[in-house]
Amino acid sequence: MSRFYKLSHKFNCFYLTGLKKQECKPFIVEGFQVGLIRPDVMKQLLKYPEVFLIHSGCVELNPAFRDYQERSSKVAPVLEDLREKNVFVTLRGWRDECYDVRTEFNSDGLLEMERSATCLFGIRQYGVSINGFVRHPQKGLCIWFQKRALTKQTWPGKWDNMVSGGLAVNTGILETAHKEAAEEASLTPQLLASLKSAGSVSFFFEGERGLFPNTEFVFDIELPADFIPENADGEVETFELMEVKACCDRIVSEEFKTTSCPVTLDFLIRYGQINPENEPDYLKIIELLHVPLQSIYTLCRSDSEIKTNGITSKQ
Amino acid sequence: MSRFYKLSHKFNCFYLTGLKKQECKPFIVEGFQVGLIRPDVMKQLLKYPEVFLIHSGCVELNPAFRDYQERSSKVAPVLEDLREKNVFVTLRGWRDECYDVRTEFNSDGLLEMERSATCLFGIRQYGVSINGFVRHPQKGLCIWFQKRALTKQTWPGKWDNMVSGGLAVNTGILETAHKEAAEEASLTPQLLASLKSAGSVSFFFEGERGLFPNTEFVFDIELPADFIPENADGEVETFELMEVKACCDRIVSEEFKTTSCPVTLDFLIRYGQINPENEPDYLKIIELLHVPLQSIYTLCRSDSEIKTNGITSKQ
Structure with missing residues (x-):
């Protein structure tokens, strides 16, 4: 294995090994998979059942939230709370910078999220x-x-x-x-x-x-x-x-x-x-250098039980 | 959908739709998947049971063939015969040019095959x-x-x-x-x-x-x-x-x-x-422009029943 190939494994450590373990659960917003959630994060999200529904092997943002504004405003206080509880390293590096969560790069934003929190949800x-x-x-x-x-x-x-x-x-x-x-x-x-x-x-x-x-x-x-x-x-x-x-x-x-x-x-x-x-x-x-990120999230979704559980898919 | 994105679908027609249909069977040589075989090709290969074994949802080159030389020399007359029978368009464009079949680009060749026949076996x-x-x-x-x-x-x-x-x-x-x-x-x-x-x-x-x-x-x-x-x-x-x-x-x-x-x-x-x-x-x-061909063949292999049917995997 050449040193550059070894390096490619290092920056793709999740793609090459973590993904296969299937320990992470799809994060669903409005019927779309927009992320992946590790077991340690899931454990914390269980404490906010009015915001995150955990079922069928997925974590779903409460589909009762009607729009971008409402979704963003419901997620923000959870992140603030997690920050105060100091349970995640990444939130110590709070950015005060908003990141758009979307299904794909050119689609409309589904919600905005503090940038340092996006890695907890595996947001692209x-x-x-x-x-x-x-x-x-x-x-x-x-x-x-x-x-x-x-x-x-x-x-x-x-x-x-x-x-x-x-x-x-x-x-x-x-x-x-x-x-x-x-x-x-x-x-x-x-x-x-x-x-x-x-x-x-x-x-x-x-x-x-x-x-x-x-x-x-x-x-x-x-x-x-x-x-x-x-x-x-x-x-x-x-x-x-x-x-x-x-x-x-x-x-x-x-x-x-x-x-x-x-x-x-x-x-x-x-x-x-x-x-x-x-x-x-x-x-x-x-x-x-060009791993198929867009297919990964689609594949995870079809692999999970979402389809048989009535979450609307817009695909 | 932009015209270049549409074009990318055209040259990836099999990647984006054919692959999902799962009509094609993995082609195995020495325990490695080196290709994919369409139903129309499989139908013809059934006529050469001493060369191609069809089992567990795979087409396998007879593992009794001991080396590069023997594998190449057993496949060549099958291809000549198919050419004479005129059943495949591609063999009308016979090249008289040999192509190395390998598990990956830098590995040793497993056999050589007439170039115009490689697309019948889905060889990379x-x-x-x-x-x-x-x-x-x-x-x-x-x-x-x-x-x-x-x-x-x-x-x-x-x-x-x-x-x-x-x-x-x-x-x-x-x-x-x-x-x-x-x-x-x-x-x-x-x-x-x-x-x-x-x-x-x-x-x-x-x-x-x-x-x-x-x-x-x-x-x-x-x-x-x-x-x-x-x-x-x-x-x-x-x-x-x-x-x-x-x-x-x-x-x-x-x-x-x-x-x-x-x-x-x-x-x-x-x-x-x-x-x-x-x-x-x-x-x-x-x-x-960079679809993960090397992972596709590995994935197909692990999806099939090869592992449980005793074909040696060298992975």
Whole structure:
């Protein structure tokens, strides 16, 4: 097993092993599966029977809640309560940032939820990531990495891609990329004119905080050799420009944020640095950069007993 | 449903609908599932009980055959016989070209099989494809397409990527890319110095001839604006350089080889031409360019009754 294939297992630990254990229960909102719930979370949700119905092997948000507003307002106090009881690590990193829960990326939101709580429900998360690179006259292809500030609530002090950020409610994808690039690395509008959309990666990670079925919209930006990113929002400790060989060593190290590796691996593959001649597990790695998250939740749903229990399916 | 998402359904028709019907039976060699067999093919294979054992919902190559050589030599006369009986369209396009049947890309071959017969057994196929492109001073990004010769056994007269070819036994991936580029488009070694590996696409198509679980190793080559590809092996009718907008129209038309669309779509995504701002089904299309073929065959195997019927699994 090559080191990059091993790495692909690390950021897909839930996809490759957790999912198969079938310990997690589908989370249903309005007849759609929008998440997966671990046994430790389920145990807590049992205490809020007016909000979460637990039946037929599923956790269902009370279908009596009529709309986005009502669903959001019923879930919020449960999360506040769980935060106060201090039962979940992730809620210690409360963001005060709302995340839209949807059946799929382009569908209407079903409810909004505090961002730090989404991993308790295994809600799909979407973000943007930017690969900043330089074609250096002497060193060849080089990539900019950022070191996350030690004060960050998640992955403090770990190395990361040059720029990244979650998609918040009502903010577009390209808009988020521009906003994060300006805040995190002081990329000017002139430089950002050469920002290019380059695909997406999807993977399913499980960490101490919860479940992360993540999809990142990937952008690349080629930067002049003399440009040095500067942080403007206090969330970055430092930046470093690295040659490909050093990048490869860094992403497989413990110093790199596990859930950011897929973006770098995808970049290295698209730019021919990881290729069929030097990577024996090439095809398997590419598959693990694009795991079928949308089918997983559909499959879980049809596997469960929902259909025979009268929950309306809009499929 | 956008036109590119619709197109992704077309080249994944088997993945999205055929697979779910569960009409096809796993094809087992040495305890590994290496293919899927349609009912029409199974009916014919029943006539060769000394070669194909049909039991437990599977078709198994007789496990008494001891090695690569014996397995290959027992299958070959069956295929010759089927060809003579003229029962399968695909065998009318006999290639006289051997294809290695393996459990996964980098494992040892289990047997070799005439290439035109692999789709009868749903054997995974691997090929290389090259996107030839030009950054034209006036027209912007342009892509070279080839029109397949009318004499080709498959997809005659259809438009296709600039260069592509199947991987034959004992030929490397980059080696195949170079060989096909020279034969199909007269790319010189000087030009080929800038050929770049850029990833892979996987999809599962079903056509009149059979089942095609295909994986293409993808390469890109940027060409000078004044270069014009010239065919050297008689397999190409003509070449055409097209602007992106025209490319998009062509790949969704009936004039384009269905199973070559994934490579072009992947290129257009990697180069930001299809992006989250202009493509509502962006993430779903990217998923359908990377369907998990390797997991499909494993899943089919564990779903069937093989395990309880004593066929040795080497997993």
